[in-house]
Amino acid sequence: MVYPGAVHTRFEHSLGVYHLAGEVAYRLRAQQDPEFPIEDFDIKTVKLAGLLHDIGHGPFSHTFERQFLPLFLNGASWSHEDMSISMIDYIVDKHHIDIEPECLKKAKEMVVASTEHGSHNSPTGKQFLYDIVANGRNGVDVDKFDYLIRDSRACGVGCGFMFGRLMGSMRVLGDEICYRAKDYLTVYNLFSTRAEMHRTIYTHAKVKGIELMAVDALTKANEAFGIADAVQNPGEFWKLDDTILKRIEVDERPELKEARDLVLRIRRRDLYQFCNEFAVPKENLDHFKDVTPQDIICSQRSSDVTLKEEDIAVSTAKIDLTRGSSNPLESLFLSQDYDSTDSFTIPVERISHLVPAVCQDKIVRVYAKKPELVSKFVLCLFLKKEICKGTISWFHVTNEWVSPDMNQNPVPNFLVTGGSSFSGL
Template sequence: KHVLDNVHGNIYLDPLSLKFVDTEQFQRLRDLKQLGFAYMVYPGAVHSRFEHSLGVYWLAGEAINRLKTYQGLELDIDNFDIETVQLSGLLHDFGHGPFSHTFERGFIPRVCNGLEWSHEEMSLKMMDYVVDEHNIDILPECHKKVKEMIVASERGKSKSSKEKLFLYDIVANGRNGIDVDKFDYIVRDSRACGIGCSFPFQRVLETMRVIDDELCYRAKEYLTVYKLFATRADLHRTVYMHAKVKAIELMFVDALTMANDALKISSYVHDPAEYWKLDDTILKTIETSSSSDLKESRDLVRRIRRRDLYQFCNEFAVPKDKLEHFKKITAQDIVCSQNSSRPKLNVEDVVVSNVSIDLTNGRNNPLESISFFKDYDSNEKFKIKDDLVSHLLPASYQDMIVRVYSKKPHLVEAVSEAFENLQVKTYGMKT
């Protein structure tokens, strides 16, 4: 079966993958927006986790098949390897919740204090559930390897095989961050938002090869590889972490938290048989409910609809020399810094968003963990120091931005002033 995708063209689904796609659990991904609430600022950003998952499936197949064409005998790549890599690409986001990362990073920590929960781990549970529920005939070894590949980027995850470790880096690369998941969402998200994309992922796909069980890249493509990380950081800065988008996300998390007792949303995250029923339509469920238990939550959702948002007050970029020991700013910190002549602020009047934007490796240069090769006749891999390539590359690889919002319009000035007082007290300067 083939599907016409607006990024990659015709995507051909193999029989095993199609068995997963044709389930109500996988079709649920159509009702999860890839970029959460970004569509409230970028109207075109209404694409779903469904099409992204198909895109990653396709690129995973392109990557492994290319390696098989040029190094198949040397690497002993077989059909089993191709099937597992493609299936891990298809199912890597199977466990995302309503409005994607907002649910995982905003709602879950609020209502499930101390719970270590991730959409990757939920993807594994969803896969197990769907295999059992729909009696999908999959080899136990394939099932096991697909699950390992989905969480391959998480630290401390063991792999059952000590051979062909490069296969684990195609979809979720924990070694250096270059993977087909990023290839797809960078191009797809840029196109949907209408902001253009200068990262040519095809060049990276075409020039990669395996040396010593590691995916390596041609040295002359150093700046192309750098562009992957730079483009991703730009998307975070201009789209994913847009000040208005964050304001709406903060309101949604508050609304979902208020609705949790009535709707028992948090109880769904432990059981895949219930979890798959959660999707973005929960917003409409709250908005159209007549239940008195949901009044507070409903009022907040309607504020989002009417663009009566939490008011952005100001933001501050943490100085580079303070990043290492930075402690997240809280609403309490803002309230404690207020001027007594202003209206009295309460913690519940203020929201703080501590936004970290980096090149995938925190304060470190991600290219330092990437291996390169000189040309296709060479079997030697090596690292490249960025100062040998260009002096225009950044000297710092992470931004930490503190943003402050007021929940009530009439308190904007008081919150802004308190935030400036905190900046002066903490860093000796203000924005």
């Protein structure tokens, strides 16, 4: 196992966000700005949003949302934030919870505040309250504070981010949370730590391989359990959690045999085998089309064992500083010191030595579902120029795999067995 101690639930994380949201709200009230007074009602609302912000997640969280559901939604949009709103309404109605309607309304607005369609126009002028749990302006929020510290400790890796220091420098200026200028490095450490956690832990090759297997198991069990349909009905959706794999494993219905076998393979560590990976060049990130198993089988040589789509799994991992290809520090407002009444942003030239030239990476990995097929996946060297242009050009050769850019030389053997990593072209 890669990180055997890295086990926690969304419930524990949500409790942490609930606590930190309250701590930030109390801190901001201690630095009270008469123009934006923070009432007990505001603190209650922010804490409620922190507690409920992830209640709309399905089994295996983002894997369910980004890899499983798109197979069944036929292009329709779905997000765990929107599902959180549906679940909140369902729980309040189902259990006749007595709660102030305005508090509930604002808490739900805070949950979706960071989404593209999140509407958080506060009639009271307290826009900054909507940035505490899920910050759509610059990505600095207590959601990240909690999971980065929690996960780094559970995995036994270092964490250069000190959220206590950052919380200590928060204040409200111009209806926005600002930080002391001297703490901008701490903010950058938040973003860089997040990127490093994604690179080394969340998108680890073994982790993504197991995620692919879990998605395949859920897909094969979907009809029997009505998994995808449950997202349309909060009354059914709440029954879905990570125990779905155990339910598949112990269900002896014949139609679930393939799904059961996949779960058993995960238990036995008979995993999909990582073959190779490459990074999409920065100039092609905007128009890159995801690679599919169908794309790959089109480039096999005729003298080889014929590969089928079901033999191949492809994972595309996106790693950024939280704002896609944008530099999040450009949206950060600072104050010179605690007594300042003006805020400002950091000039790009002052932070160019910190922020990488490219704020986003996209890593494509190819897996063989059967270990005996690993040697057949000779493709990364071929694809590294053609596939990243957004219009895939495939090479069909009879005897040896060759590339037009290699003067017709065959692919080196070390690429056949995997293990290499293309970090650029």
